[in-house]
Amino acid sequence: MHSPDDFRIRVTAGTDYDPATHVQVHVNNAEPLHLSGPGGDVWLNVRIKNHKNEKGEEAPLSTPYFDAEPHKQNDDTYGIGLWFVPKKEAHNERGEDNDESESDRSEDPQGIDGSDLQWGNDFDEPLRDRLPPGFGAALRIVKWWIDPGLEGDPYADRPYLYGPALSSFNRVYAALGDADEPERGEGEADKDDNECSEDKKDTKKNERSEEQKLPTRDGCGLWFNEGGDAGGRAWRESIGCPDEDVDATTDEPNGNGKARMKWALGAAAKSQWTWQYGKGYGLDFYNGYLDFADLTLRLPGFHLALLRYYASEKAEKTCLRYVLRHRQTGRVYLVVVFSLVRVNKSGEVIEGEDEEDVDDQVDNEKEDKKESDVDEDKIIEEAKQKLSIHDEVDVDASDVD
Secondary structure (H helix, E strand, O other), X not given: OOOHHHEEEEEEXXXXXXXXXXXXXXXXXXXXXXEEEOOEEEEEEEEEOOOOOOOOOOOOOOOHHHHOOOHHHHOOOEEEEEEEEEOOOOHHHHOOOOOOOHHHHOOEOOEEEOOOEEEEEEOOOOOOOOOOOOHHHHHHHHHHHXXXXXXXXXXXXXXXXXXXXXXHOOEEEEEOOOOOOOOOOOOOOOOOHHHOOHHHHHHHHHHHHHOOOOOEEOOOEEOOOOEEOHHHHHHHHHOOOOOOOEOOOOOOEOOOOHHHHHHOOOHHHHHHOEEXXXXXXXXXXXXXXXXXXXXXXXXOOEEEEOHHHHOOOOHHHOEEEEEEEEOOOOOEEXXXXXXXXXXXXXXXXXXXXXXXXXXXXXXXXXXXXXXOOOOHHHHHHHHHHHHOOOOOOOOOHHHOO
């Protein structure tokens, strides 16, 4: 049978679903990858703890990111950090006429509504025949105690699980400009703008946004705590959005966003938040629930070796896709794909299936019979006990709108 050592994780990313437009992401590299699409600009870092390279991959095996707090204490195993500068897509960029389309009428002219920017997973093919025993319990754990804002249908022909970005990302940093910075006078930096067309003005504004200094930490790449710059913090306070959490023992800010994540579950909170066009947002998503080193799902009260469920078919079909998208229009801003590829002892990728795949399928069927009587209620009870010790997002059904 195959072992985790027979596989590597390949990460690719782009600004749409088409894999032909994606580029490979150098995992654990401190230099952010810049991607530009019709909906905005994204700078991306992907981190995987104990990452194993395929031959020829230019990716460090480790990063100081996992040695820093809160990742060290959380025992986080992977992270997706991004700097997002949304922009309003022009009609002619989508090949539309001057009449306002239905999708445009649903958009806020100033930015993306807090309920519309989504983060989550989707798949092109059904998963229902490959979902392991105990999956229902695992999903309940995730939706009730880890990310209560998640919605979706894992049993659909095109499975998906999305949550509002505002409540799904562990950290959100808003760079809206210095609240005390005086407005520039006419005839200064904007002198050239007054002589340009409206389209050129938008282009210059986007260029200035892209030239913002990205918040980074040596060796880690993109790095930001919960909150924002002076303007971002002032705006968050004005709409009632919590800033950094305060550590219960030291009474000091700890940089985490659990208070904001819980606040953002309410419909009223999301309606007050706008992801403003041309502004920069730091978003960091991380956890220790998926271990890419040994291909194991590790939820509180529930551990599952994933390899035998997802590596018996052609490796190129086995992938996990994270998507940043617009809920109403379906516009995609970022797609990050974690693919499972089989390698030989030298780390070279092996194409296609081999006889061992057939043997794996037979062994998997035998194991499935052994696990068919999983006690999901017992899993849930064990998860409750474990999660009561840790500082998870503590909510009940009434918190989610």
